[in-house]
Amino acid sequence: APTEARSWNITVGGDGAATRTPAxxxxxxKRAGANAVVVSExxxxxxxxxxxxxxxxxxxxxxxxDYGETANEKANELLFHLGLATVSIVLLIAFAIGWREALVTLVVIPTTILLTLFAAKVMGYTINRVSLFALIFAIGILVDDAIVVIENIARHWGMNDGRSRINAAVQAVAEVGNPTxxxxxxxxxxxxxxxxxxxxMGPYMAPIPANASAAMLFSFFVAVAIAPWLMVKLAPRQTAHSVAVSHHDEGALGRAYRAVAGPILASRGRSxxxxVLVGVATLATMVLFVTRDVTVKLLPFDNxxxxxxTVDLPEGASLEDTERVLFAAAARIETLPELTSIQAYAGTAAPFNFNGLVRHSYLRSTPELGDLQLNLTPKGERSRESHAIALDVRQRLADLPAPEGTSIKVVEVPPGPPVLATLLAEIYGPDAATRRxxxxxxxAIFKDTDFIVDVDDSWGSPRxxxxxxxxQDQLEYFGVEQSAVYDTLRALLGGVTVGYSHRGEGRDPIEIVVRLPKSGLTWSERLAATPVAADSQPGNRAVIELGDVVHVGEEAGSLPIFRRDGHFAEMVTAELAGAYEAPIYGMIEVDRRIAEHDWGSLPKAAISLHGQPEDEATPTLLWDGEWEITYVTFRDMGAAFAIAILGIYVLVVAQFGSFKLPLVILTPVPLTLIGIMPGHWLLGAPFTATSMIGFIALAGIIVRNSILLVDFIREHPxxxxxxxxxxxxxGAIRFKPILLTALAAMIGAATILLDPIFQGLAISLLFGLLSSTLLTVLVIPAIYIVLREKHHERTRPEPPPASAAETAHAAPG
Structure with missing residues (x-):
């Protein structure tokens, strides 16, 4: 019989009435490397x-x-955020330092971004959502070098010591050159x-470290070459005495710093x-993980x-049964205010996306399988995010009448790498019966857990x-050839080709087939009465009924066999919705229930978090799905963080020639958690892979501030x-540039705070910089007081004798 499939387009009119048309x-x-926007147009x-x-x-x-239109909208939105961040940082510099410095920054940022785009092109990265986010992330830190250099030039020009502005600029750049x-x-x-x-997740997130690193490298050369030249060119044609005189003063920020730091540094005990209080606060923030006030997830849901x-009826269901369930589901969904249209597919798969490649959507071609594609209004025209709509759809379909054994799942487009299911348990064991x-x-444990939904399995019901x-006895008795029985069954159930319709114009001809209608294919007395020629003996022209020589009965078909990497396995899949939506919490709850479950005569399944079992003599449950990607991602990011800390340590040792001082400089790194964890809690956001990227990046940013502060302390005249x-x-002198660089990075992060995917990165940068920047300029001096005060007092030189001019100035008039 030919493969049958049906597809429909369902639209909802302004009066709420749905129109269903065949489609x-x-x-x-598009081809690899092609521009999706151009192809779409x-x-x-x-x-x-x-x-x-x-x-x-x-x-x-x-x-x-239209994914081309979607890509264009996202690119334009990100470019707008990029421009907004640039303008905001320029205004910050104008307000904090001056308009000339702001003009220099306005040149530095586009120059660095253009150089970074060139590097991205060389590295083979295209302009996409992740690479643009990398630029927005980098824009806040690529101006750090320029801010430090510009602010120091302005400070030197304000010293009024008779130097020309060119000499003062050169000396200012040299002063911060090595630490920068x-x-x-x-x-x-x-x-x-x-x-x-x-x-x-590696290739998915690769543009962020690659492009951001290139931006930092280019920003340094721009800061030490172009920025000083522009500062000199834009300075008024005057002596250095009258240029930016106010910059030599510590200003309000310096005085505020002294007011806060003074009492803390007053004694070794206070420091x-x-x-100790800062250390306790850092550890206390980790409690939010334990209490689950901050949850852990690979990536949040995208909008x-x-x-x-997806609708999976029991094996053997007819196409009409599938179609009826699809139409009933569509009828419940049609009243969604955000819905624009529905496409229904029975017996075939909807045109699949990246998610469908992993979920094997292209194999959904049997009559019992169906899909509903729901198209929503653009996100700017609706108040609810797609995830909230998905929860609503799942609730509407919860009690949908359907044949027993039907599985209905609501599938969201994944924000990152797709998986077969969010929660996936692979069951290994000695034999098929034990595994199943x-x-x-x-x-059953999955179904008893309230926040685990859309539970399904890999074996289903036998077809x-x-x-x-x-x-054979009847065959010989009536004198019927086996081939005659086979030919009759083939013609009866499969039809007979009687000719071809030639359509010309180079098109393939169409078979003309005579066959029974679908309603006549069920075994019945009518089919059993089909005549069969009894002509095995020469001259015999008798006919008998088909039912006289065959026995017909229904039986259950074989269950499917699944192997993963050569190991036999059964799979239980599910999604999460409600209290927790990250796989780790579903796994914890299921593991607890497995430990408490009465297994009867069955052996209790052992739990494995990674890697197939070596011994399959006893049942093993291996967690896979989103957990596997989460485990690999956070494992590798943890290793990347350790390598980053080691690399930073080596760099600081090379700079200061000390093995102990880098430990002091690295101390503020954990302080970022004081801001990161409460920030996620306040905004109700999970700690995701992008949050981890922000935490790792903060290690470099905060250590940068520590280096600038420690270098100034060591080089104090x-x-x-x-x-x-x-x-x-x-602290009073370096607080301003440190605060400005932190604010610049926070401005860059603020522009992506509302993005569902990169919100974690923005929260880590915003709140992490807020806490660690304010604490770094206090913690580093406090450590010095605790560890070095006595040594300094023993080794400090005597003050030089005061000059005559200073004595006269100090004498009462």
Missing amino acids: VSLAIA RVIDKIESLDGALIPPGIEVRITR IVATLTVIAALLPMLFVSGL LIFL KSELQV AVAEEVK PRLRVSID QKYRSLREILLDA
Whole structure:
């Protein structure tokens, strides 16, 4: 029999009435490396040119999904955020330092971005959502070098010491040159290891460390070459005495720093108490993981303009049964206010996306399988995100009447690498019966957990089949050849080709087949009465009924056999919705229930988190799905973080020639958690892979601030002063550039705070920088007081004798 499939387009009118029309779907994919926006526009233009020619009148062509338009919208939105971040940072510099410095920044940012785009082109990266996010992420840190250099030039010009502005600028750049080089390399050292994350998330996130590292490298050369030149060119034609005089003063920020830091650094005891409180606060924030006030997830749900509903009826269900369930489901969904149209597919798969490649959508071609493609209004025209709509759809379909054994799933487009199911348990064991028995128990545990939904399995129900066996005794008694029985069954159930319809014009001919209608294919007395020639004996022209020589009965078909990497396995799949939506929490709950479950005569399944079992003599449950990607991603990111810390340590050792001092400089790294964890809790956001990227990047950014502060402390010209005075001077002078670089990075992060995927990165940068920047300028001096105050007092030189001018100035008039 020919393969049957049906597809329908369902639209909802302004009056709420649904219109259902037969449809044919055509999916067009671009070649690798082609521009999706251009391909989409040209396809639409081509379709319009074919209207009325190849496409006859009365046939309506409707675009249901346009990923080119979606890509263009996202790119334009990100470019807007890029411009917004640039303008905001320029305004910050104008307000904090001056308009000339702001003009220099306005040149530095586009120059660095253009150089970074060139590097991205060389590395083979295209302009896409992730690479543009990398630029937005980098824009906040690529101006760090320029801010440090510009602010120091302005400070030197404000010293009024008779130097020309060119000499003052050169000396200002030289003063911060070495620490700036090391600080830039520390950020690159923090970012680059993430380039080697394995698994599906590695290539997905690779543009962030690659492009951001290139941006940092280019930003340094722009900061030390172009920025000073522009500062000199834009400075007024005056002596250095009158240029930016106010910059030599510590200003309000310096005075505020002294007011806060003074009491903390007043004594060694106070500094120690402060350090202990900061350490306790850092550890206390980790409690949010334990209490699950901050959950862990690979990536949050994205806000897409499409959803999918998959319907799997029991094996052997007819196409009409599938169609009826699809129409009943569509009727419940039609009243969604965000819905624009539905495409229903019975016996075939909807044109699949990246998600469908992993979920094997292209194999959905049997009568009992169906899909509903839900197309939503653009996200700017609706108040609910697609995930909230998916939860609503799942609730509407919860009690949908359907044949027993029907599985209905609501499938969302994944924000990152796709998986077969969010929660996937692979059951290994000694034999098929044991595996399926254990899997049935696990499936029941899944269904008993309230936040685990859309539970399904890999074996389903056996497909019923009709077994026709020949009665050999009757065959010989009536004198019927076996071939006659086979030919009759083939013609009866499969039809007979009687000719071809030749259509010409180079088109393939169509078979003309005579066959029974589908309603007549069920075994009945009518089929059993089909005549069969009894002509095995020469001259015999008798006929008998088919039912006289065959026995017909129904039986259950064989269950499917699944192997993964050569190991037999059964799978239980599910999604999560409700209290927890990350696989780790479903796994914890299922593991707890497995431990408490009464297994009877069955052996209890052992739990494995990674890697197939070596011994399959006893049942094993291996967690896979989103967990596998989460495990690999966070494992590799943890290793990348360790390598980043080691690389930063080596760089700081090379800069300062000390093995102990880098430990002091690295101390503020954990302080970012004081802001990161409460930030996720306040915004109700999970800690995701992008949050981890932000945390790792912060290690380089914060260490950069520590290096600038420590270098100023070590190079302080007045070593004869007390350590407390030196620390206060260093903090008061360096607080402004440190704060400006932090604010610039926070501005870049703020522009992506509302993006569902990269919100974690934005939260880590925003709140992590807020806490660690304010604490770094206090913690580093406090550590110095605790560890070095006594040594400094023993080794500090005597102050030089005061000059006559200073004595006269100090004498009362």
